[in-house]
Amino acid sequence: MTDHAADPAPDYCYRHPDRPTYIHCQRCDRPICTECQTPAPVGVLCPEEMRDARASIAASRGGATGTLRRLLPQGVPVVTYVIMGLCILVYLAQVLIGSVVTGAGALDPSRIASEPWRMLTSAFLHSPGSVLHILFNLYALFIFGPMLERFLGRLRFLALYLVTALGGSLGVVLVYQLWVVTDRASATWIGTLLAPSAALGASGAIFGLLGATIAMRKALGVQPVQLIIVVIANLAFSFFVPGIAWEAHVGGLLTGLAVGAVLMRSRRTDQRTTQILGIAGVAAALVIITVLCVVTHPEAYA
Structure with a gap:
């Protein structure tokens, strides 16, 4: 028996x-x-x-x-290393050339109507006065990037990174929009937590990678409790340490969750078109929300 x-x-x-x-x-x-x-x-x-x-x-x-x-041999996380390399090169340019580089690419929400590229270029800039800023982001990218790139493939990973970077920037824009809509009153709510500001750094996209990892945790074989602890700890750090663009972290995280959900629900080989349209839909939604902010209050956006 x-x-x-x-x-x-x-x-x-x-x-x-x-x-x-x-x-x-x-x-x-x-x-x-x-x-x-x-x-x-x-x-x-x-x-x-x-x-x-x-x-x-x-x-x-x-x-x-x-x-x-x-x-470009298979298995090597080329996209991750290229992004890290770009961040390093841009950082060196910021330090050596001066404020011109930072001023041309940092996310200033009030200027996105005439300079929309800032929504993405800001994700490759870091504070030239703090080497810890870029080191922390490069370390996080080195930890999560290769795992996701090997699992998703290079093109999907690149799309994930760029779309979540855009989502992080939108978080900054929405806080600025709230400030505009409330006639600057929101800057005094919850202390200065909702005060608008310029932003730069890859952390919005990195939180996007964290969000995607949460959405794909079963397929990746990641322990959910440990991952959630990492996310909560980093979010708490964002809120309680001054000078950190928490809104970019939240925007990137939520966008990463959305893109990760699309990737998981359309992972079969016969769902490639659905997957492309889903990711494009998330990106389009981010762009539409940004455009709505601009057109409803054009006087606040240069």
Whole structure:
């Protein structure tokens, strides 16, 4: 008689957390359901490993695509490292050239009508007077970026980073909009917590990565309690330490949750169009809200 109590418990497909399975990818050993399996000479492969295998074959054939893939090997978080490198280069320019660089790219909500690029360029700037500002953000990006980039792929990760950076900037704009709507009265509410200010730094996008990690925690295999503790601790730090743009952190976090939810609900290979439209929809919503702020009070935006 078979002792069912001794049978091993099934794992759950990393792309479909509600589907139990006993099958694992031959290469990465992640559990995969029947829908996600591709037969290989030995065992089966998950979609990511199958994509990497096809990329290796294409790279070995040469040509422009093959050359590019050899220069950008699979598994290396190239986008994360490029973003970190850009932040370092811009920071050096801020220190060496002076306030011109910071003034041209920092997020000043009152100037976004004529200089909308500030909504994104501010995410690559840091306070030139505090090296800890950029070091903390680079460290956080180094911790969460590679994990998400390897899981999502380079293009999805880049989209996640840029959209959440935009969401962080919108948080700053909304606090400024509240100040405008209330005829500056909001600046005295809750102390100076709702006083508008300029902002710069990658932390809005980094909180976006945290939000996306929360939304995708099951697929990533991340312990939710530890992750939530990290998020709460960093948010508390944002609120209680003066000079930190908490609104960018909240805006980035909420945007990351939204983009992460889209990515999780459209992760099957046959849902690529749905996924693209979903992420584009989140970005469009951020842009529309920003435009509404500007057109309803044009006198407050240069």
